[in-house]
Amino acid sequence: MFKSNDILRKQTALKGERKISMLVGISLAFTIHVVGVYWWYQNDDLLYPLIMLPPKSIPPFWHAIFIIMVNDTLVRQAAMILKCILLIYYKNSRGRNYRKQGQMLTLVEYLMLLYRALLPTPVWYRFFLNKEYGSLFSSLMTGLYLTFKLTSVVEKVQSFFAALKALSRKEVHYGAYATSEQVNAAGDLCAICQEKMHTPIILRCKHIFCEDCVSEWALVKSADLRSFSDGTTSLLFQIF
Structure with a gap:
């Protein structure tokens, strides 16, 4: 009985080491990819929306889509890097706390959902303020977009605080x-x-x-x- 338990513990430890190695590899791969893409497209107005600033110039429609999709993809990868770090931390900690681990992963995801909801805002704000379509049209479209966006963001904020509150529940x-x-x-x-x-x-x-x-x-x-x-x-x- 004790011998079989020892074998089981060794097998579990070996699997744990393999999982940690895999998580480290995934984290490094995503980190290199995120840094590499932002370095390659550093002159394409990708960085400004990350800090909630509009692009320097009014982007054409398809360029606006490009900025938003690239940023959204890379932010998701950055979130996965953070999740891998959390998984490594909890796997290495004494006395695995799976409940706290799950709550932390859920909190990170709701934070990223909130941030991702905000990411397109400065890009479309700059796009809709294009005066070539007429001042009335651009003002109307900007107002409608910001109104709908506010509704979506409020929902994401409520979900994030609910996840934050759940983290402290015992x-x-x-x-x-x-x-x-x-x-x-x-x-x-x-x-x-x-x-x-x-x-x-x-x-x-x-x-x-x-x-x-x-x-x-x-x-x-x-x-x-x-x-x-x-x-x-x-x-x-x-x-x-």
């Missing part, structure tokens, strides 16, 4: 903390990690596991949020 969403009597009755051995239970949780099905172990598979978000706890990110482009 309650367990998938069961309750087990008493010492319940733990002793179950044998005080976690069926997932095969070790003495640490902060045991009793599920609604009455099974008991370590909190960190069960959090890897259980829900880690509040009811009003979509979970990005596995590190996923939205693949849809934020064009407008």
